[in-house]
Amino acid sequence: MFEPGDTDLLTLTRYVLEMQRLNPSASGDLTLLISAIQLGCKFVESCVRKANLINLVGVAGAINVQGEDQKKLDILSNDIFVNALNASGKVSSMVSEEIDKLIHVNGHNKGKYCVTFDPLDGSSNIDAGVNVGTIFGIFLEKPDAETPEESYCVPGREIIVAGYCMYGSSCNLVITLGKNRVDGFTLDPSLGEFILTHRNMRIPSLGKIYSINEGNTQYWDEATKQYIDSLKYPDPASEKKPYAARYIGSMVADVHRTILYGGVFAYPADTKSLKGKLRTLYEGFPMAFLVEQAGGKATTGAKRVLDIVPSEIHDRCPIFLGGAEDIENVETYFKKYQ
Numbered sequence: 001m002f003e004p005g006d007t008d009l010l011t012l013t014r015y016v017l018e019m020q021r022l023n024p025s026a027s028g029d030l031t032l033l034i035s036a037i038q039l040g041c042k043f044v045e046s047c048v049r050k051a052n053l054i055n056l057v058g059v060a061g062a063i064n065v066q067g068e069d070q071k072k073l074d075i076l077s078n079d080i081f082v083n084a085l086n087a088s089g090k091v092s093s094m095v096s097e098e099i100d101k102l103i104h105v106n107g108h109n110k111g112k113y114c115v116t117f118d119p120l121d122g123s124s125n126i127d128a129g130v131n132v133g134t135i136f137g138i139f140l141e142k143p144d145a146e147t148p149e150e151s152y153c154v155p156g157r158e159i160i161v162a163g164y165c166m167y168g169s170s171c172n173l174v175i176t177l178g179k180n181r182v183d184g185f186t187l188d189p190s191l192g193e194f195i196l197t198h199r200n201m202r203i204p205s206l207g208k209i210y211s212i213n214e215g216n217t218q219y220w221d222e223a224t225k226q227y228i229d230s231l232k233y234p235d236p237a238s239e240k241k242p243y244a245a246r247y248i249g250s251m252v253a254d255v256h257r258t259i260l261y262g263g264v265f266a267y268p269a270d271t272k273s274l275k276g277k278l279r280t281l282y283e284g285f286p287m288a289f290l291v292e293q294a295g296g297k298a299t300t301g302a303k304r305v306l307d308i309v310p311s312e313i314h315d316r317c318p319i320f321l322g323g324a325e326d327i328e329n330v331e332t333y334f335k336k337y338q
């Protein structure tokens with residue numbers, strides 16, 4: 001579908017327009033909404049790039065609804081996306097990790113989409129210069145919803161667009177509009193454009209890397225313990241090699257590597273975090289949708305992540321995501337030990 005030549009740059013804007021052309025009933029609203037998100041990502045990228053230079057690192061002195069110390073960049077990136085989404089005129093309401101309540105869009109700016117976003121994921125890493133990112137998901141507003149929250153407390157499989165933008169050695173935006181297609185774009189700062197660089201991303205079915213915070217081992221349930229041990233100490237008779245351990249602590253970076261290289265990323269439920277730590281609407285669902293559209297799977301251990309119905313907008317969920325065979329292996333352990 002997309003065969004860009006050297007001078008025939010396939011920008012994200014052109015990509016989304018081509019996806020719109022494939023959908024005869026498309027109004028163009030989603031194209032404009034994704035353009036607004038793209039602008040937000042470029043703006044945050046420029047702030048992250050110079051954070052140390054303009055005293056944008058460190059804490060802001062406030063605590064968010066999650067009980068976390070908000071970083072200055074958490075708040076700045078939140079404001080950037082709230083304004084960009086508001087101005088797009090295509091959003092009905094939005095949920096941000098950094099804002100307790102649902103954010104309503106009123107008046108002439110009101111549109112039909114519900115957007116969930118983690119404006120700055122991995123922000124505990126920002127002062128150390130480690131990759132951070134933005135995660136977003138787009139849902140259609142439920143017209144018959146009695147309360148705006150009802151549009152969010154739906155099965156995750158109703159998500160229509162998901163993506164992340166990783167601010168690292170380069171700025172990579174990865175997006176899916178469904179149709180079993182995930183594509184990756186790299187920001188060319190000289191053009192200010194995201195250029196298609198990772199066409200039709202597919203996650204290897206069986207990998208060689210596991211990514212989990214082993215500092216929580218004492219809190220894990222038996223299924224998680226037995227599964228992770230099976231990767232670290234494979235049966236000698238099987239001739240399998242142990243998996244390598246990689247854990248960056250920014251979900252965007254750990255998931256990006258998992259989609260590219262394969263393996264498993266996990267933040268399970270444990271005795272310390274009974275529903276896991278990651279937030280369903282703006283971490284779990286978008287990443288689960290991306291991984292599934294790239295040919296992988298995402299499970300809580302007991303069920304498909306995208307079959308969860310959140311109980312409230314900052315609900316959390318356990319998650320194991322990765323290649324199809326790797327995740328089927330996880331499910332086998334949960335059937336055996338849960």
Ligand code: AHG
Pocket residue numbers: 068097118120121122123124213249250251252267277
């Ligand atoms: P955020 O910075 O948006 O609050 O998210 C942090 C999350 C996620 O990025 C990462 O996978 C996880 O926290 C790491 O948690 P631990 O430090 O407990 O391993």
Ligand code: MN
Pocket residue numbers: 066068097123
């Ligand atoms: Mn946070």
Ligand code: MN
Pocket residue numbers: 118120121122251283
């Ligand atoms: Mn996050």
Ligand code: MN
Pocket residue numbers: 074097118119120121122123
């Ligand atoms: Mn965050």
